[in-house]
Amino acid sequence: MEYTQAKWERDEDDLYEPLLSEKDGNAVEIDSSLPDELTRDSLELPDLSEPELARHYTRLSQMNYGIDSGPYPLGSCTMKYNPKFTEDVAALPGASIHPDRSEGSVQGTLELMHGLQDYLARIGGMDAVSLQPPAGAAGEFTGILVAKAFHEANGEGDQRTEIIVPDSAHGTNPASAALGGYDVVELPSAEDGRVDLDALSAAVGDSTALFMLTNPNTLGLFERDIEEIAETVHEAGGLLYYDGANLNALLGRARPGDMGFDIMHYNVHKTFATPHGGGGPGAGPIGVGEKLAEFLPAPRVKQVENRYERFDPERTIGKVHGFTGNWLVLVKTYAYIARLGDEGLNDASAKAVLNANYLASQIEYEVPFRPFHHEFVASAGDQDAADVAKRMLDYGVHPPTTKWPEIVSEALMTEPTEIENRETLDQLAEAFNAVSDENDETLESAPQKTTAKRIDQASAARNLRLSWQKLDE
Amino acid sequence: MTGGNASAGSPYAPHTAEETTAMLDAVGVKSVEALFDIPESVRFDGEFGIEQRSEQATRRDLQKTLGKNRNLTEFLGRGQYSHYVPSLVDHIADRSEFLTSYTQYQPEVTQGFLQALFEYQSMLVELTGLEIANASMYDHATALAESALLASRVRQTSGNKVLVPEYLLSGRKSVLENYTEGPGLVVEEFATDDGNVDVDALAESIDEDVVMVYAENPTTRGTIEENLTGIGDLAHEHDALFCLGSDPVALSLLQKPADVGADVVVGDAGTLGLPASYGMGLGLFATREEFVRQVPGRLVGVSEDEDENRVFTLTLQTREQHIRRERATSNICTNQAWVALRTAIHIAYLGSSGLVELAENCVTLADDLAEKLDDISGVQAPVHDKHHFREFVAHTDQPAPPIVADLEERGFAVHEVGEHEVQVCVTDVNEHAVGEFVTLFREVAK
Numbered sequence: 001m002e003y004t005q006a007k008w009e010r011d012e013d014d015l016y017e018p019l020l021s022e023k024d025g026n027a028v029e030i031d032s033s034l035p036d037e038l039t040r041d042s043l044e045l046p047d048l049s050e051p052e053l054a055r056h057y058t059r060l061s062q063m064n065y066g067i068d069s070g071p072y073p074l075g076s077c078t079m080k081y082n083p084k085f086t087e088d089v090a091a092l093p094g095a096s097i098h099p100d101r102s103e104g105s106v107q108g109t110l111e112l113m114h115g116l117q118d119y120l121a122r123i124g125g126m127d128a129v130s131l132q133p134p135a136g137a138a139g140e141f142t143g144i145l146v147a148k149a150f151h152e153a154n155g156e157g158d159q160r161t162e163i164i165v166p167d168s169a170h171g172t173n174p175a176s177a178a179l180g181g182y183d184v185v186e187l188p189s190a191e192d193g194r195v196d197l198d199a200l201s202a203a204v205g206d207s208t209a210l211f212m213l214t215n216p217n218t219l220g221l222f223e224r225d226i227e228e229i230a231e232t233v234h235e236a237g238g239l240l241y242y243d244g245a246n247l248n249a250l251l252g253r254a255r256p257g258d259m260g261f262d263i264m265h266y267n268v269h270k271t272f273a274t275p276h277g278g279g280g281p282g283a284g285p286i287g288v289g290e291k292l293a294e295f296l297p298a299p300r301v302k303q304v305e306n307r308y309e310r311f312d313p314e315r316t317i318g319k320v321h322g323f324t325g326n327w328l329v330l331v332k333t334y335a336y337i338a339r340l341g342d343e344g345l346n347d348a349s350a351k352a353v354l355n356a357n358y359l360a361s362q363i364e365y366e367v368p369f370r371p372f373h374h375e376f377v378a379s380a381g382d383q384d385a386a387d388v389a390k391r392m393l394d395y396g397v398h399p400p401t402t403k404w405p406e407i408v409s410e411a412l413m414t415e416p417t418e419i420e421n422r423e424t425l426d427q428l429a430e431a432f433n434a435v436s437d438e439n440d441e442t443l444e445s446a447p448q449k450t451t452a453k454r455i456d457q458a459s460a461a462r463n464l465r466l467s468w469q470k471l472d473e
Numbered sequence: 474m475t476g477g478n479a480s481a482g483s484p485y486a487p488h489t490a491e492e493t494t495a496m497l498d499a500v501g502v503k504s505v506e507a508l509f510d511i512p513e514s515v516r517f518d519g520e521f522g523i524e525q526r527s528e529q530a531t532r533r534d535l536q537k538t539l540g541k542n543r544n545l546t547e548f549l550g551r552g553q554y555s556h557y558v559p560s561l562v563d564h565i566a567d568r569s570e571f572l573t574s575y576t577q578y579q580p581e582v583t584q585g586f587l588q589a590l591f592e593y594q595s596m597l598v599e600l601t602g603l604e605i606a607n608a609s610m611y612d613h614a615t616a617l618a619e620s621a622l623l624a625s626r627v628r629q630t631s632g633n634k635v636l637v638p639e640y641l642l643s644g645r646k647s648v649l650e651n652y653t654e655g656p657g658l659v660v661e662e663f664a665t666d667d668g669n670v671d672v673d674a675l676a677e678s679i680d681e682d683v684v685m686v687y688a689e690n691p692t693t694r695g696t697i698e699e700n701l702t703g704i705g706d707l708a709h710e711h712d713a714l715f716c717l718g719s720d721p722v723a724l725s726l727l728q729k730p731a732d733v734g735a736d737v738v739v740g741d742a743g744t745l746g747l748p749a750s751y752g753m754g755l756g757l758f759a760t761r762e763e764f765v766r767q768v769p770g771r772l773v774g775v776s777e778d779e780d781e782n783r784v785f786t787l788t789l790q791t792r793e794q795h796i797r798r799e800r801a802t803s804n805i806c807t808n809q810a811w812v813a814l815r816t817a818i819h820i821a822y823l824g825s826s827g828l829v830e831l832a833e834n835c836v837t838l839a840d841d842l843a844e845k846l847d848d849i850s851g852v853q854a855p856v857h858d859k860h861h862f863r864e865f866v867a868h869t870d871q872p873a874p875p876i877v878a879d880l881e882e883r884g885f886a887v888h889e890v891g892e893h894e895v896q897v898c899v900t901d902v903n904e905h906a907v908g909e910f911v912t913l914f915r916e917v918a919k
Binding site: 005019020026027028030032033034035037038039040041043044045046047048050053054056057058059060061062063064065066067068069072074077079080081082083085087088089091092093094095096097098099100101102104105106107108109111112115119122123125134135136137138140141145170171172174175176177178179180181182184221222224226227250252253254255258259267269273275276277278279280281282317318319320321322323324325326327328329331334335337338339340341342343344345346347348350351353354355357358361362371373389390393398399401404418419420421422425445447450451452453454455456457459460461464465466467468469470471 | 499505511512515517521522523527528535539545549552565569570571573583585589592599604611614644725748750762774776778787788795797799800801804805808824828881886
């Protein structure tokens with residue numbers, strides 16, 4: 001397949017980038033009914049007509065790659081097709097109301113929140129759910145606050161100062177643990193890529209607050225010893241946290257609550273195909289077991305006969321978002337789950353796992369760790385994984401996540417998801433295989449068919465220009 | 474009913490039965506279930522009890538459920554504001570190349586989004602007068618919390634106190650406390666006087682342990698601060714950062730934060746680009762260049778490609794969680810990039826003159842409505858003898874709760890903020906209903 005990404009040339013008189021080229025000369029002086037000393041003197045922003053803007057942004061969109069542009073097999077990021085009707089549902093007038101409305105006037109919203117709490121609890125095998133965290137990492141942080149509140153309530157707040165995180169974990173885990181004020185204990189993986197039970201036993205103890213685990217882990221491997229892991233952590237008085245980034249691999253096959261996890265977050269934008277929007281918004285609801293429900297963020301929603309009520313859990317940690325989190329994302333999530341139902345959710349994980357296994361069977365790069373589920377990590381071997389990624393762009397596919405996890409050298413972490421048909425997977429495999437045969441020179445000069453050629457990211461950091469005001473420097 | 478030739482199951486998994494069989498053969502297994510390496514003891518039976526529905530039925534169900542919300546005209550503000558969002562914003566932001574993309578880790582194929590975020594950063598730099606703005610955070614409350622963490626990192630001397638005004642919204646305060654507890658910071662309030670910061674009281678409260686002083690303009694009670702420079706000076710005399718809360722509409726008219734000594738500006742930039750969204754927002758975060766390596770979140774910078782063309786890329790990623798792990802400046806990963814795109818389009822749509830006009834309206838509409846309510850017997854508005862922006866507090870001789878309930882009965886929502894106080898917010902989106910609102914207010918305030 002011949003691939004060329006849109007590119008709009010730039011020069012001084014170029015109307016394709018009016019916001020930049022006309023940055024000078026649109027200053028207005030402020031003339032206000034307020035006293036002068038309360039106002040600024042002037043404001044200088046671009047001043048363009050609607051048609052000019054429509055073209056500007058349309059052209060920018062043409063220089064951007066989305067899941068609707070082609071395959072996007074970014075391991076652990078779970079880029080799925082986003083059903084279009086969920087956008088329309090989120091745009092219903094009833095979805096966008098003020099968060100301070102009285103309970104009686106927002107029964108529809110509260111019913112939907114209650115319904116989503118219920119769906120997520122069933123899917124995760126959890127007893128109680130809070131929808132408030134506005135992202136997966138925010139969910140992790142919220143879970144950590146809940147764990148802290150639990151230990152404090154048991155008089156062990158001062159004692160339990162450590163959170164254990166496997167070396168294969170997403171970077172958000174240790175970052176969230178540190179934000180919660182905990183010392184991070186990194187757990188080395190066993191040779192088979194899973195949790196090393198002996199290392200875990202040695203690491204847990206009286207100071208363990210939480211063990212954060214992704215299952216399947218970032219190599220796509222299911223932690224088969226999960227029950228023993230849970231027992232080890234619980235016996236030491238710690239809690240077990242489930243990072244939901246890979247939940248799409250388990251839908252209908254296993255539930256974190258049944259495996260012994262006490263707290264989890266759902267990356268609803270990944271598992272339930274709500275758009276990632278160029279880096280967000282997502283949402284990161286958390287689910288907990290019964291003994292932790294009283295600490296969840298406020299407010300939650302409950303049903304009392306035919307009415308829905310907000311309530312503050314008895315020993316709530318308070319809030320982790322100014323209002324109610326990323327509500328419109330949650331509306332899309334509800335619509336997606338309701339659309340798929342048991343049959344669709346089960347099938348989604350089945351096809352995601354099948355697709356990953358099929359793709360891996362068709363590529364020439366080595367995949368050292370098996371059996372994997374929805375994602376696998378191939379090794380680029382002697383090639384530089386970052387160069388491989390750049391070259392794949394020339395074949396019209398988005399590359400996998402690269403250089404991580406570090407357990408695999410020159411890692412290509414690949415997750416096709418359930419949305420790709422066999423033909424597309426074959427096309428992806430062709431791209432992998434073509435690149436695997438290419439020499440360093442070809443790889444280093446890639447990409448050639450994209451909007452921009454290879455970008456020097458280091459120089460952007462050396463000579464920082466973070467606004468158009470700084471462009472001339 | 475499913476679209477196209479999709480198999481039973483997920484309508485978004487396109488496999489035909491033949492394809493599935495062929496793929497299983499290629500993998501060398503007999504069934505998909507054989508690919509799941511899950512011990513029997515933790516296997517789940519697949520029954521969530523959620524019935525699959527057609528797209529049409531799902532949409533109808535949600536429409537029906539959301540339709541149960543009462544259709545009220547909202548005169549509500551207090552941290553969440555609505556302005557008319559031009560249709561252009563929806564149509565452009567919903568283009569799937571933007572909406573369905575991921576974080577721009579491969580800049581060669583994401584120049585469009587990167588440029589839009591760079592332009593967003595630039596607009597915030599102009600609005601705040603500070604040198605850098607990040608490319609979006611969750612909301613005002615979390616941005617405020619991150620600013621306190623920034624302050625504790627960059628301050629030259631030790632200390633653990635964050636000072637906030639007593640008018641701070643409880644949601645914001647709770648988020649701030651949750652974020653700052655880990656690093657051992659303590660949040661304390663200082664007094665206000667007639668709606669604004671009581672600078673003398675602040676001078677009493679501040680000491681060498683303070684790492685950050687926070688104030689808002691406009692305040693939660695809708696007043697415009699008159700002595701921001703005094704607040705900033707006090708903070709700086711104690712080597713503390715001065716953090717100012719605002720939003721892009723207010724920033725286009727009110728004193729430029731950099732001119733009054735602000736070191737950080739936080740707020741909700743989603744006041745442009747987003748409808749009320751039940752509280753969803755966009756965290757605004759701008760600060761001085763010297764703190765750039767301690768800033769949370771994503772930054773888009775300029776570089777060159779191999780052809781020496783100017784291009785855009787994420788930069789200073791070594792601060793971020795995916796590289797620095799527990800030593801990252803924040804845990805933020807997925808953020809609000811798409812909302813930042815919406816906000817940028819909205820700002821660009823208005824331009825300087827449109828934005829200033831919108832902001833000026835926020836002053837005059839509030840003035841006019843306060844005057845009209847003040848004319849009602851039994852109502853005094855505004856309570857504070859200050860200039861107002863978008864919203865104000867009114868005193869009612871009658872108890873506020875029944876007034877608020879009666880207004881709701883008649884189709885209007887306002888905030889109850891005290892036993893005899895209601896708060897009212899007016900912008901371009903509810904301006905058309907001011908006449909009816911005042912008439913009803915007169916009836917219920919009797």
